[in-house]
């Protein structure tokens with residue numbers, strides 16, 4: 003049997019961060035991962051360019067039953083700490099929008115740097131963990147490559163979305179087995195299927211302002227053959243939402259424009275006026291009539307304007323577009339039974355959690371990887 007001080011289940015962003023820190027404390031560390039290479043999610047993240055942190059990291063960019071759980075870890079590991087780490091590893095970055103950091107030379111430079119930091123850690127790839135049990139000296143970890151023993155275990159098995167990369171629910175099972183509550187999981191940061199928009203708009207994108215509860219999100223929305231996606235919708239789906247209200251021309255009062263056109267440009271069509279603000283195809287779909295705008299009553303123009311400035315997608319017409327394509331999951335191991343200062347279980351000493359396996363999901367923009375780095379480092383400092 004292979005024996006270690008710390009065994010980390012999962013060689014993703016959180017697991018590798020935890021490993022480097024635990025190693026630096028002189029702990030004998032192993033990581034067990036079912037993949038044939040470590041950190042497959044990092045490699046595909048940010049469209050292959052890995053959006054690895056964001057200056058706006060704060061508790062209000064995280065979602066779950068208790069988003070305040072992140073406070074301690076993100077106060078200890080700040081965006082600047084990650085940028086300094088990137089600098090030390092000669093990782094070049096670019097800001098896509100102010101404060102949103104992407105790798106210039108592809109996501110694998112992050113993986114290489116993490117692997118460099120983890121030099122000295124035994125990394126067991128193609129090793130599927132099947133269970134964990136407690137014994138007198140610590141934990142016994144069962145895998146398809148045999149049993150391992152460790153004083154401490156860090157569960158860093160991630161979420162179950164984007165299953166093409168190989169995911170498992172073992173983290174939830176281990177947590178449950180030791181008495182932890184699991185918050186039901188659902189896809190997040192994903193597209194939605196809805197009947198509100200026609201499928202022939204597929205491929206068109208518009209700048210939108212989306213109301214989700216009391217929050218307003220300004221970002222691009224992309225029409226798909228089944229509904230809508232793109233960053234604005236992704237960001238809506240990670241939040242708690244009911245009806246989603248979309249303004250497809252956030253800087254323009256369409257009713258005012260149509261009313262003015264009615265008097266000054268009466269022979270134009272409504273679609274013609276709308277297409278000065280919206281893509282042609284969308285304008286035509288909103289009003290296919292080729293007649294003169296002068297023939298419209300104000301009340302009719304008001305209704306047309308609402309189809310641009312105030313589109314309601316009712317909750318019962320929203321289907322999240324599935325775990326296989328979602329970037330993260332909402333839900334996971336309930337944080338109320340985990341110490342936010344150490345990431346250790348409050349009900350099973352020696353058992354730690356890090357990253358997406360917990361009931362914490364971050365906003366689009368580098369917040370999820372930041373959570374993985376921060377919670378991983380904290381777990382590594384304490385395991």
Ligand SMILES: Cc1cc2nc3c(=O)[nH]c(=O)nc-3n(C[C@H](O)[C@H](O)[C@H](O)COP(=O)(O)OP(=O)(O)OC[C@H]3O[C@@H](n4cnc5c(N)ncnc54)[C@H](O)[C@@H]3O)c2cc1C
Pocket residue numbers: 011012013014015016017034035036037040041042043044046047048049052053054055129130131132158159160161163164168169170171172173328329330356357358359367368369370371372374
């Ligand atoms: C397409 C895509 C793009 C993304 N882009 C970004 C981005 O740009 N910025 C950002 O902040 N976030 C992004 N995310 C989210 C981010 O990648 C994740 O939140 C983050 O990687 C989670 O890290 P983690 O270490 O908790 O889990 P993971 O990275 O998922 O690692 C978990 C590891 O556990 C291993 N494992 C699971 N079960 C077992 C088992 N039974 N036995 C052994 N090993 C097991 C898995 O093989 C995996 O390597 C993206 C996600 C996706 C899917």
